[in-house]
Amino acid sequence: MLRGVPETVDFLATHSEYLYLPAVVVGELNFGFMKGSQQKFNEKKLLQFINRLKVGIIDVDADVARKYAIIFLSLQKKGTKIPINDVWVAACCMEIGGTLLTRDRHFEVVEQIAKVILR
16 A cells, blocks of 8 residues: 555654545555455555554545536646546545645646645
């Protein structure tokens, strides 16, 4: 999940009281676990991560869906595309006013959210 990236681990360690995962990301993680060879092990690790760091889960509701529409429309007007699940991730981030921590550079085009893009 963290792929052993030291700067990610360091960042999470110093900001652990403010960690959230969009439900969409939890779905993506579970999908990866289910098609892999260590599903039970990985699911256990995810639960430990969520419980140990008190990670909040951001559910998709009507407010998040509206923010999704705002972000998606903004991207469409610029002729820019990012993976559709990442539009949902950005909408969840926008909903809570959080800063997105990611390694995915395509989030640079999403103007509605604050982000830290690890290299």
